[in-house]
Amino acid sequence: MGNIPATEFKAKCLELMNRVAERHETYVITKRGKPVARLVPIDHKPGDNIFGWLRARGSIEGDIVSPALPRKAWETLKKWDALGAPPGPKRTGRFKKSHKLPRSRR
16 A cells, blocks of 8 residues: 555556556555545456346236236227327427517528
């Protein structure tokens, strides 16, 4: 473990980071002779992989194959489509109707 002044650390930061990663060295960064930070290597564990971290944490509740809505609800939706009724809230365009573009852009 070596002590290194902050000004020298600023000049050699990338080099020191490579040495810490490759040789697992530790450095204490000092400012006016007082320690302010420590540069240490990260210990990689074999289980530090992001893939599969949710494995065996979920559960299936109920039937996942049958339709989400009962048959009667589907029939109601089909009737609405036949009547031409909107299925939900009406979408508006990008601009409000009160907003008009100048004549030069029409």
